[in-house]
Amino acid sequence: MLVLGVETSCDETSVAIVRDGREVLANIVYSQIGIHKKFGGVVPEVASREHVAKITLVFEEAFKKANVKVEDIDLVAVTHHPGLIGSLIVGINAAKTFALTHGIKYLEVDHIKGHIYANYIQEDLVFPLIALVVSGGHTELVLMRDHYRFELLGETLDDAVGEAYDKVGRVMGLAYPAGPIVDKLAHTGKVSYKLPYVYLDKEDYNFSFSGLKSAVLNIINTANMKGEEINVADLCASFQESAVRVLVDKTILAAKNYKAKQIIVAGGVAANKGLRNLMKSEVEKLENVRLSFPDFQYCTDNAAMIAVAGYFKNKTQSN
Numbered sequence: 001m002l003v004l005g006v007e008t009s010c011d012e013t014s015v016a017i018v019r020d021g022r023e024v025l026a027n028i029v030y031s032q033i034g035i036h037k038k039f040g041g042v043v044p045e046v047a048s049r050e051h052v053a054k055i056t057l058v059f060e061e062a063f064k065k066a067n068v069k070v071e072d073i074d075l076v077a078v079t080h081h082p083g084l085i086g087s088l089i090v091g092i093n094a095a096k097t098f099a100l101t102h103g104i105k106y107l108e109v110d111h112i113k114g115h116i117y118a119n120y121i122q123e124d125l126v127f128p129l130i131a132l133v134v135s136g137g138h139t140e141l142v143l144m145r146d147h148y149r150f151e152l153l154g155e156t157l158d159d160a161v162g163e164a165y166d167k168v169g170r171v172m173g174l175a176y177p178a179g180p181i182v183d184k185l186a187h188t189g190k191v192s193y194k195l196p197y198v199y200l201d202k203e204d205y206n207f208s209f210s211g212l213k214s215a216v217l218n219i220i221n222t223a224n225m226k227g228e229e230i231n232v233a234d235l236c237a238s239f240q241e242s243a244v245r246v247l248v249d250k251t252i253l254a255a256k257n258y259k260a261k262q263i264i265v266a267g268g269v270a271a272n273k274g275l276r277n278l279m280k281s282e283v284e285k286l287e288n289v290r291l292s293f294p295d296f297q298y299c300t301d302n303a304a305m306i307a308v309a310g311y312f313k314n315k316t317q318s319n
């Protein structure tokens with residue numbers, strides 16, 4: 001079964017063609033990051049216009065790369081939620097028009113579920129599993145007892161973890177998106193600033209990152225007022241330690257309580273080395289729990305993950 005996936009929820013215009021939910025024949029990602037960098041974040045209006053300008057080209061490139069014909073496509077899957085409304089509409093219109101014109105089945109897929117299914121490209125999912133979804137817009141713990149069955153256990157009550165990374169980095173003068181830069185610097189610094197582990201003591205699965213973010217901003221403001229230097233690498237290391245510890249401990253708690261056989265991490269922040277390392281060492285302490293991260297190219301937004309999620313949504317609906 002050949003699925004064409006379309007993703008335009010934020011600042012990546014992407015079209016992919018995936019066979020049987022796993023074999024990625026093409027995954028074209030046109031990133032607008034270079035355009036939004038000068039504004040220090042994604043400008044929704046600019047993002048929508050860029051999607052309009054690039055979507056046709058990205059469709060064409062996907063077919064060229066996959067070397068398949070339009071008639072070979074069995075299903076079109078597109079991200080319909082959540083995301084920037086003006087950006088989502090571009091992908092939805094393109095996908096719907098393409099499907100209708102060629103008489104192909106059309107399905108809409110939730111972006112978060114797409115991030116989770118990015119893991120299937122590398123390996124099978126084993127249930128029950130706990131998925132930690134960490135991105136610029138989301139921080140969620142999801143329980144899956146079977147394919148395409150999702151139970152939300154907890155989520156952030158304020159900022160998403162990627163958003164906190166980006167904001168903290170911005171105040172330190174780092175370029176957008178600051179997450180990967182903070183991650184890199186964290187490995188060159190030491191944990192020397194005292195920062196809170198927000199909600200770590202709570203026996204639930206919700207998160208909060210605005211308090212941690214404010215604590216970092218306070219340290220910077222106080223230093224500025226006193227004319228003191230900030231050790232950026234140490235502050236990155238301290239922030240990363242607090243953020244990642246809460247993410248990992250809550251995931252482990254959920255895995256124990258729901259007797260998970262697998263833990264998967266998904267979304268842009270799944271590329272974070274500090275998160276990968278700590279999660280690995282904590283999961284090793286559990287018995288018979290497999291840990292999976294998507295390949296780096298499938299951590300951030302891409303249409304391949306949407307095609308995979310579409311494949312499973314279609315499969316479970318047809319049963």
Ligand code: KG4
Nearest residue numbers: 135136137162177179183268269272300301
């Ligand atoms: O999944 P994604 O591409 O878009 C959303 O759905 O939000 O995630 C982008 C987010 C950005 O906030 C970016 O800073 C963060 O993922 N990110 C990272 C790393 N790589 C990307 N955050 C921390 N460490 C990283 N290595």
Ligand code: ZN
Nearest residue numbers: 135268300301
């Ligand atoms: Zn995303």
